[in-house]
Amino acid sequence: MPGAPRPTGDTHGHDRAADACAPPVSARTVAEQLAAVLAECHVLAPTQVSLDDVRGLVLAEDIHSATATPPFDNSAMDGYAVRRADVLLASPTNPITLPVIADLAAGTAENPFIEPGRTARIMTGAPLPDGADAIVPIEGTDQGTEWVTITVAPKEHAHIRRAGEDAHAGDTVLHAGSVLWPTRIAAAASAGTSVVLAHPAPRVAVISTGSELVTPGDSTRRGQIPDSNSFLLAAAVAEAGGIPIRVGAVPDDERTLRELLSSLAETVDAIVLSGGVSVGAYDVVKAVLAPLGTVRFGPVKMQPGKPQGFGRWPMPADSANGSAPDPAGELNDDPSATPGRPARPGPVIFALPGNPVSAYVSFEVFVRPALRRMLGRTDLHRPTITATVDRGWRSPPGRAQYMPVIIDRDGERTLVRPAAAGGSGSHLVAGLGQATGLAIVSESSTQISDGDLVTVMLTS
Amino acid sequence: MPGAPRPTGDTHGHDRAADACAPPVSARTVAEQLAAVLAECHVLAPTQVSLDDVRGLVLAEDIHSATATPPFDNSAMDGYAVRRADVLLASPTNPITLPVIADLAAGTAENPFIEPGRTARIMTGAPLPDGADAIVPIEGTDQGTEWVTITVAPKEHAHIRRAGEDAHAGDTVLHAGSVLWPTRIAAAASAGTSVVLAHPAPRVAVISTGSELVTPGDSTRRGQIPDSNSFLLAAAVAEAGGIPIRVGAVPDDERTLRELLSSLAETVDAIVLSGGVSVGAYDVVKAVLAPLGTVRFGPVKMQPGKPQGFGRWPMPADSANGSAPDPAGELNDDPSATPGRPARPGPVIFALPGNPVSAYVSFEVFVRPALRRMLGRTDLHRPTITATVDRGWRSPPGRAQYMPVIIDRDGERTLVRPAAAGGSGSHLVAGLGQATGLAIVSESSTQISDGDLVTVMLTS
Incomplete structure (x- = not known):
């Protein structure tokens, strides 16, 4: 965008100037970039996962009950298993005494036949013995162990589950x-399952670049x-449900970065890089990835976060486990992997700006929905609310703005104000840590005034 | 409560009858039980935690910036560091060419003095060399490396951070x-900190009891x-922010349970048991814990979840690292532990009913707030909403009811209906897994009718 005023949000930290020399790459809107990202990020192929490790994952199969639940008639109370006909006339004034022929604890396999005129003590959950057709709770008895005196007549099939x-x-x-939350994990266990087929959490390498x-x-x-970015983005990966592998910072050295990416590619589903995406002489991420042809770098019409790249690491044909070789220069448009399909495409790559606020906003807008898609979740996006602006700010023309805001309640109204005094700049320490939302300002707005209504993405 | 009608919710599964023989224990309301639990559950003593492991923890110290941020004047753009006076008249029609005396990448320690009439190439984030007082972005130059031609005059202090x-x-x-969410972890990193003092996540042993x-x-x-309960409760512990140690199921054997609890007590902050809390002949949890005098068993006026116990495992004096011995029969009322106080009280113990719905409701109502208190969080409780009843149900008199419900939106209205067709019974498989909230019905209500407004705790 030659001649356009440069907003301050991208000029701090590591964001670098638009390339004055490279062939022009058309700018994408946020919606276009997000659509491109989601088109490339498929739900991960399901694997067998122990119930101890499935929390938050998405089930990839129906779970059927292995047996009936409960699997056998059992007592719903601590009491005595009786033939109801024997005690139909029992009352406090007409106590009936029976011999106790067994003591049935929960877990017992015993099944003593209850002849007429006999009873067995039985605990909650123990299987109902043959012959018995009702339970008298202990409160209706003298709790005897050899002989028991019963003073309450049970209803038909009383207290039998x-x-x-x-x-x-x-x-x-x-x-x-189904998303496997605690009560659903319990339902699977209850159905007799200890391992389920679920979409695994994506493994995400997080790398900061910059010799500084x-x-x-x-x-x-x-x-x-x-x-700080590798800590920021690794924690954000975990919050989104992914498994972060925080590599840390690497210097602006092409060979080092290329070898690192190549070694990670075998074991991760996604790589999130920050820094080195613009046109400086040492913009290592762009230098390594742009020539591959599988990662697109180009401006996104947003502020912050304008310069970034997205694509896929190309796997050599011999490591793709028999899949068709990935033609160089073409984005891998592989449909969702399935259990019977061993081919493994390379990890998707997010090349985010180095400025912490830009990196964070880009993560929330693009990476988080992508990771949730890979998890198999259908709720990809953060919830949004409408709030009233308490302290206005400016927004650049022609770009959607994501302003970190502090959200306050004022009676019925929800108020927002910029988290950093200086606006949406790079004031990480001063403000971003206090933000609990991102106010979304449309491309056409340039001034957000006190009292305006804005859409706010809730981030914590 | 002799003579009171027995609600069906507690009569399935493992919940057992009220003790007809034990000395009467006064029933507590939910509020009374919660107050007793929270009075006993203190925030855990802070420890040093690596930034890689702090997500979701609560900071126990102020974090100060180790240096200024940024620590040195630096360039906010890729460009050329100049003395502004040298290029004040630069324009496309009056290009000014200067010798380039250095190439300053991000991370460099170099500080070449910029004499009048000289310049240095500089990348975003690189330290501003002495003598220079403005940055000309590369867009305003021919990007030369030996000599550079400048066609734009910078403003005062332009692009210097x-x-x-x-x-x-x-x-x-x-x-x-502060709760350490991703942007705050980044702020700590940015301040030059790699390890912070934080309240650790409680380690919580989860044990199901029952020989069946x-x-x-x-x-x-x-x-x-x-x-299924150990899976249910372990996942719920993790969801609350705790670290579950899922022991699994143990049989109804007092010695086994006593030895297990004793061995766990040294290494965990809390123990969540389910089953064995009532009065059956094999109610092992009550049999082991009630005689200790440090765990109170008594009815809570709620449905489900009426029979339960709460207290603390008594540590032998010699394992309490020099703290005063815990007098038998007295609940440990130790104030919140502090870093300088090595004494370690025994873990708190939650003895929940064995019925899965009862155990789950009791966890949400008592255990989750307790774990969040131990984490140092101030937001102890799940959010609640007001919703309209879409399909009514009954509630027992004199007890607060927690009904697992499915929440639906109908235009402006939020509707709820029982998740299990049969009401709040033990229909785990059929219904609890689909519930996304717990409708809270007051002690005085016995009928919840279509169109009534109810308070709903949002659970997922």
Whole structure:
């Protein structure tokens, strides 16, 4: 966009100037970029996952009850298993005493036949013995162990939980596509399943690039700053349901980065890079990825986050487990992997700007929905609310703006104000950490005034 | 409650009858039980935690910026560091050409003095060399490397990011009590911190009791059913932010349970048991814990979940690291632990009913707020909404009811209906897994009718 005013949001930190020399790449709107990302990010091929590790995953098969639930008639109370006819006239004034022929605890396999005039003590959950047709709770008895005196007549089938009352053998208790939250994990266990077919969580490598970056806590000399983006983005991956592999910071060296990406490609589903996406002499991410032809770099009409790239690491044909070789220069448009299909495409790559606010906004807008798609979730997006602007700000023309905001309640109204005093700049320390939402401003708006209504993505 | 009608919700599964013989224990309301639980559950003593592991934890110290942020004046653009006076008249019609004396990449420690009439190429983030007072972006140049021709005059201090612009050395960038979400983890990293003092996640052992329980997937004989509660409650612990240690199912054997609890007590902060809390002949949890005097068993005026226990495992004096011995029979009322106080009280113990719905409701109402208190969170409770009843149900008198419900939207209205066709019974497989909320019915209500408004706790 030659001649366009440069908004301050992209000019701090690592975001770099638009390339004055490279062949022009058409700018995409946020919607266009998101559509391109989601078209490329498929739900991961399901695998067998232990119930101990499935929380938050999406089920890839129907779960059927292995047996009826409960599997046998059992007592719903602590009491005595009786033939109802024997105690039909029992009352406090007409106590009936019976011999106790067995003591049935939960878990017992015993099945003593209850002859007329006999009873067995029985605990909650224990199988109902043959012959018995009702339970007298202990409160209606003297709790005897050799002989018991019963003073209450049970109703027909009283306190018997019938086999199959909850589910019959073979009933579908959970459907494919269900998100496995605690009560559903319990339902699978209850159905007799210990391992289920589920879409795994994506493994996501997170790499910061920049020779100025050092590990936080290490001493810095002139020119150096702590890497914060790899911590930011790894935590955001985990929050989205992915498994972060935080590689940390790598210097602006093409060979180092190329070898790192190549070694990671075998074991991860996605790679999130930050920094090095623009046109500086040492913009290593663009330098390594752009020539591959499988990662597109181009401006997105948003602020912050304008310069970024997205695509896929090309796997050599011999490592793709027999799949068709991935023609160079073509985005892998592989449909969703299925269990019977061993081919493994390379990981998708998100090349985000280096500015922390730009990286964070880009993650929320593009990476998080992509990871949730890979998880098999259908709720890809953060919830949004409409809020009233409490302190206005400016927005650049022709770009959708994502302003980190603090959300407050004022009686019935929900108010928002920029989290950083200076606007949507790179004031990570001062403001981004306090933001609980991103106000979304359309491309056509340039001034957001007090009292305006805005859409706000809730981020925490 | 002799003579009171027995609601069906507690009569299925493992919930057992009220004790007809034990000395009477006064029933508590839900509010009374919750207050007793929260009075006993203190925020865990803070420990040093790596930034890689702090997501969701609560910061226990203020974080100060180790240096100014940024620590040095640096370039906000890829361009050329100049003395502004040298290029004040530069324009397309009056290009000014200067020798390039250095090439300053991000991360460089170089500081070549820029004499009048000289310039240095500089990348975003690289330190501003002494002598220079403005940056000319590459777009305003011919991008030369030996000599550069400049056609745009920079404004005063153009594109220079000043040391301390975001924070001064020693500034507080995060306050104690902050929940460490991704942008705050980044703020800590940015401040030069790799390890922070935070309240750790509680380690929570989860144990199902019952001789009828087998591991899901193992074959069952007459009398046996799969353990589902340990999966349910372990996943719920993780969802609440705790670290579950899922022990699984143990039989109704007092010695086994006592030894297990004793061995776990050294390493966990809380123990969640299910089953064995009532008065059956084999109610092992009550048999082991009630005599200790530190765990109170008594009815809670709620449905489901009436019979349960709460307290603390008493640590032998010699394992309490020098703390005062815990007098038998007295609940440990130790104030919140502090870093300088090595004494370690025994874990808190939640003895929940064995019925899965009862166990789940009790977890949501008591255990989850307790775990969040231990985490140091101030938002202890699930959010609630008001919804319209779409299909009414009954509620027992004198007890608060928690009905698992399915929440639907109907235009402006939010509708709820019981998740299990049979009401709030034990129909885990059929209904609980589909519930997304718990409708809360007051003690005084006995009939919830279509069109009534109810408060609903949002659980997923």
